[in-house]
Amino acid sequence: MKYTIPKEELVHPGHLACQGCGGALAMRIMLKTLGKNTILTFPACCWSVIDGPFPYSAVKVPLFHTAFETAAVVASGIKAALNRVGDPKTNSVAWAGDGGTFDIGIQALSGSAERNDDMFYFVYDNEAYMNTGIQRSSATPKGAWTTTTPVNHPKATPKKDILAIMAAHKIPYIATASIAYPEDFTRKLEKAKEIKGFKFFHIFAPCPPGWRANPKDTITLAKLAVETKLFPLLEIEDGEKYTINLPKKDKGKPIEDYLKLQGRFKHLKENDIKEMQTFIDKKYNRLKILEEISQ
Amino acid sequence: MSKQKVMMGNHALSYGAVVSKVNVISAYPITPQTQVVELLSELCSNGALDSEFIKVESEHSAMAACIGASAVGARTFTATSAQGLALMHEMLHWAVGARTPVVMGNINRSMGPPWTIWSEQTDSLSQRDTGWLQIYASSNQEVYDSVPIAFKIAEHKKVQLPVMVVLDAFFLSHTSENVMMMDLDKAETYLPKYKPKHKLDVNEPYTFGALTTPEWYYELRYKIQKAHENAISVIEEAQSEFKDMFGREYGLVEEYKTADADTILVAISTAASTAKDTVDELREKGVKAGLLRLRFVRPFPFKKVREVLSSAKKILVLDRNLSPGIGGIIFQEIKSAMYNESNKAPIYGFIAGLGGRDITTETIHNIFEEAEKQDPKNIIWMEVKA
Structure with a gap:
């Protein structure tokens, strides 16, 4: 098998991520492929801590920390400046959590996407405000426990469909990616590098402390999310052309396999799980139809 | 050219x-x-x-x-x-x-x-x-x-x-x-x-x-x-x-006939340019009026403000702004700038022109007049409808 992931490490060891952090691994893979000619923008998110306090930094590229709701537009500003006073080939990368993307950052994100600014936007989605201590976000799935959705009142509404929102912007490239499938992630990054315009990546990033899971299960969880069709790996080009990369088989593993490794779903009853399975199947079937009609 | x-x-x-x-x-x-x-x-x-x-x-x-x-x-x-x-x-x-x-x-x-x-x-x-x-x-x-x-x-x-x-x-x-x-x-x-x-x-x-x-x-x-x-x-x-x-000269502040002035009005922006006309009119009547316009509010030009106001007998501040609960903002700043100075001239705070209401030469005349009639106050409202 050919090794497709670049060997150069642009994340230093000794960063401050928790054990088994999906977000930390996602950064490692992303920077390997986008390389040194990259400027990062972080809003408030786990990575504002993971990178380390002044005077330390865990990344070997320039990094600008910004306010919670501004990741996309600061990266837009950086790109505009690179076009005038820098190297227009430098990648401008916004790197945000789900809170900074699905919630507080969605206005600026929509603005940058609508203008089709030539940049990358990555959301590493751990499905809640983990940095502040596990509060629900609009990326938290229905039924999940968080500190603001206690077990007697778990999250009552489904996770916001960020892909549909981004697809509606008709941006040239959208991809989902997983830390359990680094080759797939790398291939998509290589492809996106060649595309001018707004590139959006939705990365599934398990969070052992927030999901009440064992750090050793991070990769297993990320893999199960794909195998159960909860988080299919896919690409959307120009907001219209859907391609499902994984899972290969339409019949996925049962969602219980994924749920049982996490304390945040421990309170769910059989019926809740059944409902979740139906939701997943329906959503996946809809994706299959979108794929079929767009080919 | x-x-x-x-x-x-x-x-x-x-x-x-x-x-x-x-x-x-x-x-x-x-x-x-x-x-x-x-x-x-x-x-x-x-x-x-x-x-x-x-x-x-x-x-x-x-x-x-x-x-x-x-x-x-x-x-x-x-x-x-x-x-x-x-x-x-x-x-x-x-x-x-x-x-x-x-x-x-x-x-x-x-x-x-x-x-x-x-x-x-x-x-x-x-x-x-x-x-x-x-x-x-x-x-x-x-x-x-x-x-x-x-x-x-x-x-x-x-x-x-x-x-x-x-x-x-x-x-x-x-x-x-x-x-x-x-x-x-x-x-x-x-x-x-x-x-x-x-x-x-x-x-x-x-x-x-x-x-x-x-x-x-x-x-x-x-x-x-x-x-x-x-x-x-x-x-x-x-x-x-x-x-x-x-060829065009700008300072931290703009002084207008302040050198020998007894009463100096402090203002910013266009209200200050209107005030120049009033100062001229008052001068014609023999009133020693002057105007200090702050061009910079931050950094606050303490030294310049103190210098200009050092020999004034009365200091009037015109604010087209309001910090509810305390009054005009420039007034607060002028007062704080003068607190430790040897010139203990009274400082009057005037509010006028909020919401874009005109500040005319007449308004400014009235401000000078009010300062003759009244003891110094933190807020003197000009032209408030009853």
């Missing part, structure tokens, strides 16, 4: 950005600022201005984009007003903490609700604690000249802070006046390309704004205060160089 052009204050602001050869503009439309962005869009699209224009979805994003672009080393400009400025508030602090020398025009407009579009200074004065330098103009020429001057100060290595150029809604923004235009090459000699000491550069990667513990944050704040103190001499140098090159 310099060209003369008749233009409204908003266009003076736009041409100020042109003559400063800004690299990146990011703005969002708001009345009464719209002509600023309209003209800049047109000049960018026809090639007269070689800049990127990011047409953002909000003022919050306008300021955020400017900060990002400035951190890469681009000269950046935006303009807004009232609600837009208030929406930017968080990022105004960010621009200061990140030490990004963004220059912004703010058209003074009253804050809603109720909806209003007319002039008042409460919008920009309520941002005075963010750390932005603030210039208040009283003519379109001053608006135009203040943009390159603002960049020169902002980008100076001893300052490295953002600057706001502030003008009154309608009284300047939509009023046409003669403006002497600068020659572009000469302007570039005055304001060369921006070369930051630190920037986002892949060849020399740095992290900006990382989590900072109490061990260091305190000193960063200290440095911002020091930069404001340094700015006083930087401003004086920048404006003296401007006078040498373009």
Whole structure:
């Protein structure tokens, strides 16, 4: 098998991520492929801590920390400046959590996407405000426990469909990616590098402390999310052309396999799980139809 | 030879950005600022201005984009007003903490609700604690000249802070006046390309704004205060160089017949230019009146203010703004500037013209008269309907 992931490490060891952090691994893979000619923008998110306090930094590229709701537009500003006073080939990368993307950052994100600014936007989605201590976000799935959705009142509404929102912007490239499938992630990054315009990546990033899971299960969880069709790996080009990369088989593993490794779903009853399975199947079937009609 | 052009204050602001050869503009439309962005869009699209224009979805994003672009080393400009400025508030602090020398025009407009579009200074004065330098103009020429001057100060290595150029809604923004235009090459000699000491550069990667513990944050704040103190001499140098090159003179403050004045009125913006007429009329009647206009409100020109007011027998402050619960903002600042001075002249606080109501020469006459009739008060309301 050919090794497709670049060997150069642009994340230093000794960063401050928790054990088994999906977000930390996602950064490692992303920077390997986008390389040194990259400027990062972080809003408030786990990575504002993971990178380390002044005077330390865990990344070997320039990094600008910004306010919670501004990741996309600061990266837009950086790109505009690179076009005038820098190297227009430098990648401008916004790197945000789900809170900074699905919630507080969605206005600026929509603005940058609508203008089709030539940049990358990555959301590493751990499905809640983990940095502040596990509060629900609009990326938290229905039924999940968080500190603001206690077990007697778990999250009552489904996770916001960020892909549909981004697809509606008709941006040239959208991809989902997983830390359990680094080759797939790398291939998509290589492809996106060649595309001018707004590139959006939705990365599934398990969070052992927030999901009440064992750090050793991070990769297993990320893999199960794909195998159960909860988080299919896919690409959307120009907001219209859907391609499902994984899972290969339409019949996925049962969602219980994924749920049982996490304390945040421990309170769910059989019926809740059944409902979740139906939701997943329906959503996946809809994706299959979108794929079929767009080919 | 310099060209003369008749233009409204908003266009003076736009041409100020042109003559400063800004690299990146990011703005969002708001009345009464719209002509600023309209003209800049047109000049960018026809090639007269070689800049990127990011047409953002909000003022919050306008300021955020400017900060990002400035951190890469681009000269950046935006303009807004009232609600837009208030929406930017968080990022105004960010621009200061990140030490990004963004220059912004703010058209003074009253804050809603109720909806209003007319002039008042409460919008920009309520941002005075963010750390932005603030210039208040009283003519379109001053608006135009203040943009390159603002960049020169902002980008100076001893300052490295953002600057706001502030003008009154309608009284300047939509009023046409003669403006002497600068020659572009000469302007570039005055304001060369921006070369930051630190920037986002892949060849020399740095992290900006990382989590900072109490061990260091305190000193960063200290440095911002020091930069404001340094700015006083930087401003004086920048404006003296401007006078040498373009012949127009600006100070930290503007003094009008203050040297022998018994009663000095302190004001900002266009109300101050109206007051000059009143001062002349009073002088004709033998009243020793004078005017002190603050051109800079931040950094606060303590030394200059104290010097000018040192022999006044009465100090009157006119505020077209209100900090409810305490009164006029400039009044508070003048009072605090004079507290430890040997001149214990009474200081009167006058409020007038809120919500864009006219401040006429008659209003200002009445202010001088009230000060003769009354003991000093923190708030004397002019022309309030019963």
